[in-house]
Amino acid sequence: MNTELIAPPRGFDQAEFEQRTERLQALMGQQNIDALFLTTEPEFRYFSGFKSQFWESPTRPWFLVIPIMGKPIAIVPEIGKAGFDETWIEDVRCWPSPRPEDDGISLLRDTLIEVSTTSFKIGAMLGPETHLRMPADNYQSLKRALNQSVGRHQIQDISGLIRQVRSVKSPAEVAKTRFACEVTAAGFDYLLENLKAGMTERQACKAMQLEMLRLGADTCPYLISASGKDGYDNIIMGPTDRILTQGDVLIIDTGANFDGYFSDFDRNYAFGQVDKQTHYAYEAVYASTEAGLETASAGKTTGDVWKAMWNVLENAGALGNDVGRMGHGLGMQLTEWPSNVENGDVTLEAGMILTLEPGMTFAPGKMMVHEENILITETGCELLHKRAWPKLPVINR
Numbered sequence: 295m296n297t298e299l300i301a302p303p304r305g306f307d308q309a310e311f312e313q314r315t316e317r318l319q320a321l322m323g324q325q326n327i328d329a330l331f332l333t334t335e336p337e338f339r340y341f342s343g344f345k346s347q348f349w350e351s352p353t354r355p356w357f358l359v360i361p362i363m364g365k366p367i368a369i370v371p372e373i374g375k376a377g378f379d380e381t382w383i384e385d386v387r388c389w390p391s392p393r394p395e396d397d398g399i400s401l402l403r404d405t406l407i408e409v410s411t412t413s414f415k416i417g418a419m420l421g422p423e424t425h426l427r428m429p430a431d432n433y434q435s436l437k438r439a440l441n442q443s444v445g446r447h448q449i450q451d452i453s454g455l456i457r458q459v460r461s462v463k464s465p466a467e468v469a470k471t472r473f474a475c476e477v478t479a480a481g482f483d484y485l486l487e488n489l490k491a492g493m494t495e496r497q498a499c500k501a502m503q504l505e506m507l508r509l510g511a512d513t514c515p516y517l518i519s520a521s522g523k524d525g526y527d528n529i530i531m532g533p534t535d536r537i538l539t540q541g542d543v544l545i546i547d548t549g550a551n552f553d554g555y556f557s558d559f560d561r562n563y564a565f566g567q568v569d570k571q572t573h574y575a576y577e578a579v580y581a582s583t584e585a586g587l588e589t590a591s592a593g594k595t596t597g598d599v600w601k602a603m604w605n606v607l608e609n610a611g612a613l614g615n616d617v618g619r620m621g622h623g624l625g626m627q628l629t630e631w632p633s634n635v636e637n638g639d640v641t642l643e644a645g646m647i648l649t650l651e652p653g654m655t656f657a658p659g660k661m662m663v664h665e666e667n668i669l670i671t672e673t674g675c676e677l678l679h680k681r682a683w684p685k686l687p688v689i690n691r
Contacts, residue, residue: 302553308382318360319363323362329359329417330452330455332357333427335427338358354374355427365385367405369398387405399435403440406440407445414447417450418449421454462645474557477552478557485498486563491689495534495538502548511550512552514548516549516558519534523543545561546563566688568688574656578612579652579663582654583603584606586603591673592643592673593642594642597639598638599638599650603634603652612656615653617651620635620650621649621652625647650665
C-alpha cells in the first residue's frame with residue numbers, strides 16, 4: 295500500500311483566536327465574572343496559540359489570564375517569553391523560574407487584581423475532568439491573597455464555560471481532526487495487509503505507528519493493544535510482548551495527533567479460526583455503532599446516543615459494559631467532554647466531534663469494543679474516516 299494523504303494548513307488565523315476569546319467573554323459577562331485564569335496546556339493553547347513540547351516538564355507553572363474585555367495576558371516563566379512572538383498575545387509578563395518561594399504567584403495575583411475591578415469574581419477550572427497545573431499550596435496562597443485584597447476577590451469554577459466554548463469545533467479544527475483520523479484509518483488498513491501470526495503486540499503497534507508517522511501524523515502518544523484467545527479482557531493496557539497466535543483476537547486503539555488534534559478509534563483483527571461467538575459479538579457491536587450513527591444529530595442528547603447503542607447490545611445478549619460510557623468528545627485532547635452515558639443530558643450541537651464507542655462483555659473475561667469518530671451536523675453526523683469492516687477481518691498469514 296502506498297497511501298498518500300494531504301494535510302491541512304497548520305496553525306490558525308488570528309481571527310479564530312479572537313472569536314474564541316469573544317465567545318468566552320460573552321459567557322463570562324452572563325455570569326458576572328471579571329476575569330479568569332488558565333493553567334493547563336489545552337486551554338492555554340486554545341486561547342493563546344502557544345504550542346510547545348516544553349509542557350512535558352512539570353517544573354514550571356504557566357498562567358493565562360483572560361479579562362472580561364481585551365486580549366488574554368500571558369504570565370509565564372522567562373524561558374518561554376520568546377515563544378509568544380509567534381502568537382497573537384501582546385501582553386506577556388515573566389518571572390525567573392523555577393523559583394519555588396514565589397513561582398509566579400505574586401505576579402498572577404497582581405494581574406488578577408488589576409483586571410478584576412467590578413464584580414471581583416475570578417474564574418478557574420475546578421470542575422470534573424480538570425486540574426490545576428500548579429502546586430496545591432500555591433493555589434491556596436493565591437486564593438487567600440485575593441480574598442484579603444481590597445476587593446475581597448472570590449474564585450469560582452468556570453470549567454463549564456470553557457467546555458461550552460471548546461466543544462463546538464471550527465472548520466479549521468475539524469480539518470485537523472479529520473486528517474488525524476484519515477492517517478489512523480490508513481494505518482489500520484496497513485496492518486490488515488501486514489499483520490501475521492508470530493508477531494508480538496508491540497511489533498504490531500510499532501509497525502502501525504511508523505506508518506502513521508510516515509503518512510503525516512506528528513505523534514502517536516496513545517497506542518494500546520490487547521489480545522487473547524477469541525477475545526480480550528481490557529482496552530487500556532499494552533502493548534506487551536505477547537505473541538499473536540492462531541485463534542487470537544487483537545484490538546488496537548490509537549490516538550494519532552496532527553498539529554495538536556487527536557483521532558481516537560480502534561480496530562479488531564482475528565488470527566485464523568476464532569469462535570463463532572466472537573464473530574457474533576463483532577457484528578453485534580458493529581450494529582450498535584450503526585444505531586449510534588443513525589441517532590447522533592444536533593438536538594439529540596448524549597443519553598439518546600447511549601440508549602440507541604446499548605439497546606442493540608442488550609438485545610444481542612451483552613453480559614455488561616464495564617467501561618462506564620460509550621464514547622466522548624474529541625479534539626485537542628484524546629478524550630474531552632461530554633461523555634455518552636445512560637443518563638447523559640448534554641444536547642448535541644452541530645460542530646461537536648464525538649467518538650462512538652460501544653462495547654460489551656460477551657463471555658466471561660472476553661470483550662468486544664468498536665470506536666468511530668464523528669462530526670455532529672444539523673441533520674445527523676458525518677464519519678471523519680473510513681468505517682470499520684462489517685465483518686471481523688481474519689489474518690491467515
